[in-house]
Amino acid sequence: MRCIAESVPHSLSPIPGAGGSTRLRSFEPADLPTIIEIVAEALRERYDASLYFSLRQAWPEGFLVAVDSRERPVGFLLGVSQIEREGRILMFAVDRNQRTHGVGSALMLEFLQRARTKGLRRATLEVRVGNVTAIRFYSRFQFSVVDLLRAYYSDGENGYQMARDLP
Ligand SMILES: CC(C)(COP(=O)(O)OP(=O)(O)OC[C@H]1O[C@@H](n2cnc3c(N)ncnc32)[C@H](O)[C@@H]1OP(=O)(O)O)[C@@H](O)C(=O)NCCC(=O)NCCS
Incomplete structure (x- = not known):
């Protein structure tokens, strides 16, 4: 049986619920200033530009950006593959x-x-164990908790590691 998440089209055409003109593409260097601001607000971290470039190096297609009609990033996902056959959303x-x-x-x-x-x-x-919005989101995409990471974050909060197979 196909799950709901898998039945959504994978195309790079505009995202229907997001105003019609938002679309996905791989990261481009001009995206960085806006991505740094999104990270500062959403993840409460501020990383140096060089980190993004070095993380992207091994698998450029794993760094995805959603852009609006003016090519301004409105969201992103940075995935890496540091372990054989495994992708990690960083x-x-x-x-x-x-x-x-x-x-x-x-x-x-x-x-x-x-x-x-x-x-x-x-x-x-x-x-973060307290990020119930993200945990619910990931669960909808068939990720489940596989480990508790004690004091994983710099402020001492515990983390969950979540994982799913890619059939
Ligand atoms: C987690 C995060 C990336 C999700 O992004 P998002 O763009 O809001 O995701 P979506 O819109 O696809 O889905 C969010 C919810 O809106 C719902 N939704 C999606 N499109 C919708 C629409 N057109 N109308 C109404 N609801 C909609 C989804 O069903 C989903 O609900 P659920 O998670 O309870 O199942 C976002 O909440 C975020 O940036 N959070 C802060 C950063 C963060 O926590 N990142 C994860 C760190 S590990």
Whole structure:
């Protein structure tokens, strides 16, 4: 039986719920200033630009960006593959004003599809135990908790590792 998430189209055409003109593509260097601002607001972290470039190096297609009609990023997903046959979502966030319109779902579906195309068999991520919105979101995409990561975050909060197979 196909699950709901898998029945959504994987195309790079506009995301229907997000105003019609938002679409997905791979990361481009001009996206970085806006992505840094999204990360600062959504993830409360501020990383140096060089980190994004070095993380992208091994698998450029794993760094996905959702852009509006003016090519301004409204969300992104940065996935890496550091373990054989495994993809890991390192950063994932949507601009606060653009949430619950399907941008996050479109990014996730495209990431899962690109991971399969690359031959990956498993996807993993880490999330704060208190981030119930993200945990519910990931559960909808068949991720389940596989480990408790004690004091995983710099402020001492525990994390969950979540994972799913990529059939
Ligand atoms: C997690 C996150 C990326 C999801 O992005 P998003 O764009 O809001 O995701 P979606 O819009 O696809 O889905 C969010 C919810 O809106 C619902 N939704 C999607 N499109 C919708 C629409 N057109 N109308 C009404 N509801 C809709 C979805 O069903 C979903 O509900 P659920 O998660 O309870 O199942 C976003 O909440 C975020 O950036 N959070 C802050 C950063 C963060 O926590 N990142 C994860 C760290 S590990």
